[in-house]
């Protein structure tokens with residue numbers, strides 16, 4: 001074995017443990033809806049790399065960035081979008097404050113010792129008028145079967161100083177947590193995606209008291225591999241419902257219809273027959289502008305169950321059209337190798353909801369440095385989407401959000417980079433992309 005192939009072999013061994021984060025582990029095969037998982041041939045994407053200007057806002061350290069999640073949050077409620085993000089390796093939640101339109105303060109630390117944070121959201125959990133932060137922590141980001149997940153609420157003192165509260169721990173690893181009043185008692189509750197490993201759940205935490213941070217956990221679905229929970233009023237009855245994405249060979253999307261009192265009707269709305277489909281992200285947006293929130297779904301995770309990681313021909317984006325009454329219809333949007341972090345945004349402001357997605361690890365063997373890392377799927381108004389390449393560099397962007405980051409008021413993107421294998425070049429930390 002040559003030195004070169006030896007080092008590659010060593011890398012593969014090292015990565016074998018890494019990739020198991022996403023890999024399944026021989027589950028019984030559930031009943032699956034028959035669905036087309038290999039897309040029809042698509043025409044080449046439009047080159048639009050000059051459309052957006054990328055700007056790095058993050059502060060690089062000696063380690064490659066592990067930005068697991070970025071969120072646009074006006075944390076200090078001064079009318080300007082800020083960026084809050086998770087550094088999973090440093091176990092930190094950090095903040096880049098927009099001080100004036102297009103001007104940003106340096107990165108600031110909001111909370112340390114967050115134990116492998118991979119998702120952050122905001123909500124005023126204690127009802128005192130300021131935004132608190134919800135942090136989902138895996139403790140160990142790479143494969144682990146122990147019940148080591150932690151749900152943190154970071155309590156804001158009103159001046160953006162945060163006190164962490166562990167509201168749930170010794171539980172399967174948590175990867176997403178969102179707030180809504182799920183039982184209609186006026187207090188914000190939480191929906192959780194608990195990836196776990198052999199065991200995982202979709203659950204919700206009822207905000208019960210008597211203490212400010214007391215919650216009672218209810219399991220909605222006992223299945224490993226949860227990635228996202230998305231809360232929206234999907235059936236239009238003015239109560240918050242939950243949609244959830246399950247990866248790890250289940251490759252399914254679930255819908256939990258809420259009666260408004262915290263009783264949920266569970267329904268699987270979609271499942272792939274392909275265990276290597278690579279589910280990677282779920283978000284909501286009204287794609288066809290009919291007043292009903294639809295779901296946007298990416299599949300781009302190339303880490304299993306196949307032994308060889310990397311891009312797959314079926315990776316890409318799709319949306320579930322909300323037909324009303326809890327019914328959803330599947331539509332393919334288009335291909336994208338390594339798709340992660342899908343979001344709805346009318347990027348060109350023509351009145352039609354577009355879809356933008358980040359992409360990562362589509363160049364697993366470092367043999368095609370021209371892979372795309374942000375793709376825009378432009379909607380013609382009839383939900384026909386044309387792919388536009390927004391950038392190829394930096395590589396390996398796994399998280400994306402939308403915000404307003406300059407004086408123009410136009411929608412802009414924010415992305416985070418996550419670098420787990422060499423070469424450690426073409427990296428980005430936290431970047432904004434504006435017109």
Ligand SMILES: [Ca+2]
Pocket residue numbers: 073074075076077078079080081082097098
């Ligand atoms: Ca602000």
Ligand SMILES: [Ca+2]
Pocket residue numbers: 123124125126127128129130131132156
């Ligand atoms: Ca608060």
Ligand SMILES: [Ca+2]
Pocket residue numbers: 180181182183184185186187188189207
């Ligand atoms: Ca409640």
Ligand SMILES: [Ca+2]
Pocket residue numbers: 285286287288289290291292293294322
């Ligand atoms: Ca709709």
